[in-house]
Amino acid sequence: MPVLHAPPRDLPPNETLRRILTSRTVILADGTSNELHSETSGEECVAMYRFLKDNPPKIAIEIGMAYGVSSLAILTALEENQCGQLISIDPYFGFEQIRLSALKAIHDSGLSERHRHLQMVSETALPQLISEGVTPDFVYIDGHHGFDHAFVDFFFADRMIPVGGTIAFDDSQWRSVHRVIRYLRNHRHYEELNVGLQKSFQSANLVNNVYKRIQNRFGPSRYFRKTDDWKPPSSFYRNF
Numbered sequence: 001m002p003v004l005h006a007p008p009r010d011l012p013p014n015e016t017l018r019r020i021l022t023s024r025t026v027i028l029a030d031g032t033s034n035e036l037h038s039e040t041s042g043e044e045c046v047a048m049y050r051f052l053k054d055n056p057p058k059i060a061i062e063i064g065m066a067y068g069v070s071s072l073a074i075l076t077a078l079e080e081n082q083c084g085q086l087i088s089i090d091p092y093f094g095f096e097q098i099r100l101s102a103l104k105a106i107h108d109s110g111l112s113e114r115h116r117h118l119q120m121v122s123e124t125a126l127p128q129l130i131s132e133g134v135t136p137d138f139v140y141i142d143g144h145h146g147f148d149h150a151f152v153d154f155f156f157a158d159r160m161i162p163v164g165g166t167i168a169f170d171d172s173q174w175r176s177v178h179r180v181i182r183y184l185r186n187h188r189h190y191e192e193l194n195v196g197l198q199k200s201f202q203s204a205n206l207v208n209n210v211y212k213r214i215q216n217r218f219g220p221s222r223y224f225r226k227t228d229d230w231k232p233p234s235s236f237y238r239n240f
């Protein structure tokens, strides 16, 4: 008997998303099923959906698509806004069945028309999008979580978004992602937005919890809006 998990109230109105989050199971294209993991949580989906309803983007970019949970939340908002396109970037190295199941979930929700998937790594996809002249209003960074990758994702996202655009980081409590956020705070002008998510310092043990609080390193997602185009001179460097 499948175990059903209670999703948060007010999930984006998308039956496929609700089913995936409730069953924590994804049906793959070959008919087998996988346990859901590494997804954007239900609470984060609610926050992102509401944010995008209040701040409708013309173009949103998502780095890291996986089973398509965040894609469904974003696309549901765009569809309700009757405006906007989502570009998802994920290479799916060795995960063809997962790629097909994410695309099927989007198709079954009637959202494919607003969606474009680039089966590439973000470090090459983002420069390609720059050369195409793509200027997203919203970029969600949830791909490779290593510092170098998260930093490169931020670097290109910052180059692409106009003043007033927003960059959201998932898993902000990771040391690597937190470092990128500290860089952003010291070397760019962004304001942090409250999207209604509870700060979490959750850790495996008390020591880590205290350490995270001292560092103010919390999750789950954090949102930053660009306030101007300021960049420091190349001689400027503040330890971050």
Ligand SMILES: C[S@@+](CC[C@H](N)C(=O)[O-])C[C@H]1O[C@@H](n2cnc3c(N)ncnc32)[C@H](O)[C@@H]1O
Pocket (backbone or CB within 6 Å): 038, 039, 040, 063, 064, 065, 066, 067, 068, 069, 070, 071, 089, 090, 091, 092, 093, 120, 121, 122, 123, 142, 143, 144, 149
């Ligand atoms: C945490 S999962 C994304 C979860 C997704 N946002 C969701 O809510 O279901 C991370 C994804 O990043 C992808 N990924 C890994 N390296 C990447 C890279 N260099 N560029 C883009 N995506 C990458 C992985 O294939 C994986 O599907």
